[in-house]
Amino acid sequence: MFNKLNARICAGVFWIIVGILFGLGSLKLNIGNPREPGPGLIPLITSVFLICLCLLSMAVNRETLKVPNVKDMVGYPLLIGGSVILYLLLLKYAHFLLSTVLLMLVIFAVFSKGEGGRVYRVIAYATGTAIFSWLIFVVGLGIPFP
Amino acid sequence: MGDDLEFFDNILLGINVGLQPINLAYCFLGVLTGTLIGVLPGLGPSGAIAILLPLSIGIPPASSIILLAGIYYGSMYGGSTTSILVNVPGEAASVITCLDGFQMAREGRAGPALGIAAFGSFIAGTFSLVGLMFLSTPLSMFALAFGPPEYSSMIILGMTLVIYLAQGSILNSMIMAAFGFLLSFVGLDMFTGEERFTVGIPDLVRGVDVIPVVIGLFGVSEVLLSLGVRGERSIVKSRLKNLFPSMQDWKDSWKAVSRGSVVGFLLGLIPGGSTTLASFASYALEKRLSKHPERFGKGAIEGVAGPESANNSAFGGSLIPLLSLGIPPNVVAALLFSALMIQGIQPGPFLIAQHPDVFWGLVISMYVGNCMLLILNLPLIPLWVQVLKVPKNVLFPLILLFCIVGAYGGNSSTFDVGIMMMFGVLGYLMKKFRYEPAPLILGFILGPRLEGSIRQSLTLSDGSFSIFFVRPISITLLAVAILMVLSFLVSKNKIKTRKLERI
Numbered sequence: 001m002f003n004k005l006n007a008r009i010c011a012g013v014f015w016i017i018v019g020i021l022f023g024l025g026s027l028k029l030n031i032g033n034p035r036e037p038g039p040g041l042i043p044l045i046t047s048v049f050l051i052c053l054c055l056l057s058m059a060v061n062r063e064t065l066k067v068p069n070v071k072d073m074v075g076y077p078l079l080i081g082g083s084v085i086l087y088l089l090l091l092k093y094a095h096f097l098l099s100t101v102l103l104m105l106v107i108f109a110v111f112s113k114g115e116g117g118r119v120y121r122v123i124a125y126a127t128g129t130a131i132f133s134w135l136i137f138v139v140g141l142g143i144p145f146p
Numbered sequence: 147m148g149d150d151l152e153f154f155d156n157i158l159l160g161i162n163v164g165l166q167p168i169n170l171a172y173c174f175l176g177v178l179t180g181t182l183i184g185v186l187p188g189l190g191p192s193g194a195i196a197i198l199l200p201l202s203i204g205i206p207p208a209s210s211i212i213l214l215a216g217i218y219y220g221s222m223y224g225g226s227t228t229s230i231l232v233n234v235p236g237e238a239a240s241v242i243t244c245l246d247g248f249q250m251a252r253e254g255r256a257g258p259a260l261g262i263a264a265f266g267s268f269i270a271g272t273f274s275l276v277g278l279m280f281l282s283t284p285l286s287m288f289a290l291a292f293g294p295p296e297y298s299s300m301i302i303l304g305m306t307l308v309i310y311l312a313q314g315s316i317l318n319s320m321i322m323a324a325f326g327f328l329l330s331f332v333g334l335d336m337f338t339g340e341e342r343f344t345v346g347i348p349d350l351v352r353g354v355d356v357i358p359v360v361i362g363l364f365g366v367s368e369v370l371l372s373l374g375v376r377g378e379r380s381i382v383k384s385r386l387k388n389l390f391p392s393m394q395d396w397k398d399s400w401k402a403v404s405r406g407s408v409v410g411f412l413l414g415l416i417p418g419g420s421t422t423l424a425s426f427a428s429y430a431l432e433k434r435l436s437k438h439p440e441r442f443g444k445g446a447i448e449g450v451a452g453p454e455s456a457n458n459s460a461f462g463g464s465l466i467p468l469l470s471l472g473i474p475p476n477v478v479a480a481l482l483f484s485a486l487m488i489q490g491i492q493p494g495p496f497l498i499a500q501h502p503d504v505f506w507g508l509v510i511s512m513y514v515g516n517c518m519l520l521i522l523n524l525p526l527i528p529l530w531v532q533v534l535k536v537p538k539n540v541l542f543p544l545i546l547l548f549c550i551v552g553a554y555g556g557n558s559s560t561f562d563v564g565i566m567m568m569f570g571v572l573g574y575l576m577k578k579f580r581y582e583p584a585p586l587i588l589g590f591i592l593g594p595r596l597e598g599s600i601r602q603s604l605t606l607s608d609g610s611f612s613i614f615f616v617r618p619i620s621i622t623l624l625a626v627a628i629l630m631v632l633s634f635l636v637s638k639n640k641i642k643t644r645k646l647e648r649i
Contacts, residue, residue, distance in 0.1 A: 029340065039335035042600060050324040129544060141555075
């Protein structure tokens with residue numbers, strides 16, 4: 001269904017929502033007046049400007065942007081994004097090394113999709129990368145991971 | 147006489163700073179890392195600087211800017227290598243080099259192509275540094291006359307130019323700039339200390355950090371984009387010989403190098419004038435002026451010499467508004483701006499006076515860096531060819547991991563990594579939907595300054611907006627911005643009219 005929608009309209013609606021949210025947030029602040037501008041004045045003006053630009057763009061830009069493959073466009077990036085978020089949660093409970101191995105297993109698996117003999121390579125790359133990064137960042141540079 | 151002596155004193159200071167062993171080491175590290183990153187397609191210099199920005203936190207300001215500048219112009223050199231040998235640009239500014247550079251490589255002339263790219267870049271880089279040395283101080287003296295209204299107008303003009311020159315839809319670029327401004331308002335208000343748009347999240351009280359945003363937009367988004375690209379690269383197999391251009395090669399290309407140096411420098415000066423624009427403009431100019439334009443695209447050495455000179459020269463030009471006015475004219479300059487701000491140094495008219503070691507140390511180290519690149523790059527080309535063979539499915543996961551560590555390392559905050567991922571996905575979608583990230587970043591970085599200048603101006607004028615129109619410098623800058631917008635509208639109208647007439 002998304003393929004048939006005008007993707008530009010969807011993008012425009014997204015930015016309008018962003019503008020509305022910032023606009024509503026600005027109204028909760030002290031707007032002040034031009035003589036003594038408050039913290040909400042410039043953000044409010046910018047939000048209104050953003051919303052106007054989006055409406056103008058949606059009206060003027062009639063070109064339809066078709067999305068050929070929504071699953072590929074959204075699926076893998078969300079999978080990687082979700083894996084990173086889970087990794088951040090896991091870091092608090094598991095060691096950096098273990099968490100990183102698990103994360104890199106997912107990442108290498110996604111990037112090696114469609115290649116022969118990938119299981120062993122993915123495990124080897126993930127383990128090697130995790131050990132290498134632990135040596136460089138934790139042991140060498142002393143970055144304090146949780 | 148006094149000014150001459152001061153100039154030479156500054157040069158000596160720069161030599162003293164730039165040639166310190168530690169700064170030479172940072173310069174070398176920067177150019178080597180930059181060349182490596184430039185050679186590897188996918189992660190451009192903006193992404194490289196974004197990811198390596200956290201490294202600059204713990205080191206002195208002069209060393210930090212030397213390292214990051216080295217990464218940038220190292221990547222310019224590296225990008226041309228992959229353009230010539232693989233027909234895949236290592237970064238955007240090297241796209242045009244593919245046209246003639248790869249053709250030269252196919253004809254067995256990869257050596258002269260690489261050689262003229264390296265020498266042309268060196269000459270152009272030196273030219274732009276001379277311009278930087280002589281123009282920065284007078285410009286910063288001029289900018290001392292600026293007050294809040296002038297700064298507001300200058301930022302508005304700068305953003306107008308960036309939007310005007312951005313690729314793709316101008317409306318989309320304006321939307322990105324507005325969003326960038328809004329993002330910059332998150333955190334504590336600079337005048338009242340009131341919390342803005344923090345939605346109850348303690349980590350947002352200090353604002354949205356620039357490092358995870360740029361790493362996400364330029365690093366993570368490239369990694370996500372690479373998911374959709376299949377196939378490996380094939381590298382030209384001919385032996386690399388005659389890396390030093392012959393007399394005939396110099397005869398054919400010296401004018402292109404000269405013109406490219408000037409074109410690149412001028413385009414680097416203006417906001418929105420990126421190295422990519424400089425290389426395209428130089429190519430178009432050389433083709434226009436050539437007696438045999440049909441040779442372009444088929445292995446014309448001028449088609450390599452001009453663009454490669456222009457893109458290197460543009461970098462030096464872009465440092466002038468950054469360091470003298472505090473206005474970053476493009477994304478890379480914006481990242482260097484962030485690096486200086488992280489170090490507690492405010493780029494602008496007072497930078498040269500208050501931190502002469504940073505400015506002059508950078509200038510001298512860029513001379514040194516250009517020499518290092520010329521000496522290193524040509525002999526190391528066989529090594530870069532081997533690096534090109536690293537498979538993408540190994541390279542990009544590693545880049546992602548470095549992005550995660552880079553975003554975390556700045557404040558030891560997992561929240562920042564979350565921000566990075568959010569902007570990574572956003573940056574990916576933005577590229578799919580043809581929204582440019584450059585206006586967003588510039589709006590984000592210049593937002594606090596613009597807001598501060600506008601509010602100070604209104605306070606000075608008792609709430610009257612006429613203050614922007616009665617001061618001569620301010621009205622001039624705003625008039626140029628308005629003329630730009632009008633010229634765009636007029637030209638768009640003319641195109642529409644012509645289309646209607648044809649019907």
